[in-house]
Amino acid sequence: MTAAIQRKQYYANDNLLQRRTMAIKRTNADIWCSKAVRLRDGACVRCGNTETNQAMHIYGRRNKVVRYSLDNLLTGCYTCHRLFTESPVMFTDFCNQHLGEGHMEILREKSRGILKENKAVRDEIAKHYREQIKLKEQNPDHVIISYN
16 A cells, blocks of 8 residues: 555544544434524624624533423523533633523433434424524514424
């Protein structure tokens, strides 16, 4: 095997490894849920930035029962999202102050549930948020309703 082919294979494998370890798999349900929370909040809840906004999960995406719940999501700019990811105690304190301890207690109880997730459920969630976004765009006073 020539050196050029070996280098090519190495970089191909390296890119594959990087995609496996760095990529976050986003479903249509994730995308539409993220759009809904960003539309609901309008700006970063910490600093008010309207650029580079992202959906921030209070309980991580692995917790399926609250993954798509608007109770578990806040809008954050890239910088604040990164700050809270690196400082979970600060994020917890912020959530308690911003949302209230009652909301956090309800979310804690909700997070202990179980959601059997499959493609049909994810499609249903995506459809729900698409419809909610459409209603919000037609009527700015519409309050976006969470899937669960």
